[in-house]
Amino acid sequence: MRLARRLAIEAASARIGRMETKQRVFSGIQPSGASHLGTYLGALKNWVALQDDYDNYFCLVDLHALTTPQDPKVLRSNIRELAAIFLGVGLDPARSVIFRQSHVSEHAELAWLLNCIAKVGELSRMTQFKDKAQKGGAEAASVGLYDYPVLQAADILLYNAHRVPVGEDQRQHLELSRVLARRFNGTYGETFVVPEPMILETGARVMSLDDPAKKMSKSSPVPSSYIALLDAPDTVRKKIRRAKTDSGSEITASPDKPAITNLLDIYAAMTGKSVEELEADYQGKGYGDFKKDLGEVVVEGLSPIREQALELLGDPKELDDLLEIGAEKARAVAGATLRDAQAKMGLG
């Protein structure tokens, strides 16, 4: 047997062995706008930590990005940028399947099957749709935006993922995935694993730097409200220096100090220290000292990611090839699940 062929078979069998013993993880991020500190602390950082213990599928959900208007050129460059960030934070293509949603057509196909069991009432209750639609008027929102959670359920159920690591804002969408899995299984027979959300205590809800009542968001028109993962170190320092603070001067977390509470949470999530430890460290010190240190902590944490991502962006062919290898692996799993679901519904 040729060496290359043997290696390919060995790799495949090692993978099957792993799949039998490890639970599966699936998660996704949209390549729409800049990924920021919230995306990192709420999602990416946790994904990296899961790599050895689970069988992982991490997806750039480019079909989800299309639910709001995108300039095709900008979308193309955002996809590469997000792929570079996935690798830059430490996701490893040898341990995790990293791919683009639109390269695995089964996602859109299963979404259609699930559309036929999801209810209008369920989608109408989704707060993310209500918030986004409110901004431009529900009448003008795309049908894709309305249907977004069903495509998300298809993403997860196709891989029979047990766990889905996400930020707090995705809890309601995950509940719908669970409802749809149970409904399908109940109607057509056992088909899908019912997935569990995996939401951490710190970092699951990073708030905006200019308004601690809003979550840090890539759709914000104000760049100083978020720290982009590719922001230069001085930009990071400046944004933190200018972040909103509360009245008073104590560095303590409390409901009447939402701005400092958010900065303490960021500090804790970046360093692994507890908020109580940080409060003790900064007793008697002012906002200025605290923000200066936080700026350094964030710069230190993000610099290696930024450098690695920028280097990878210099070789787009390599990024595209890695995504294609991931898509091939993903298709094998997704194809089998889709065929099973189709057959159960009376197709095929």
Ligand code: AMP
């Ligand atoms: P998105 O960038 O909206 O596609 O979100 C990607 C992932 O990051 C999801 O798991 C979100 O829950 C998480 N996420 C996004 N924004 C935040 C935030 N401000 N705080 C914590 N997690 C977030």
Ligand code: TRP
């Ligand atoms: N809706 C998620 C977000 O905006 C992204 C997403 C799409 C996702 N499909 C997913 C997350 C499947 C987890 C699992 O953050």
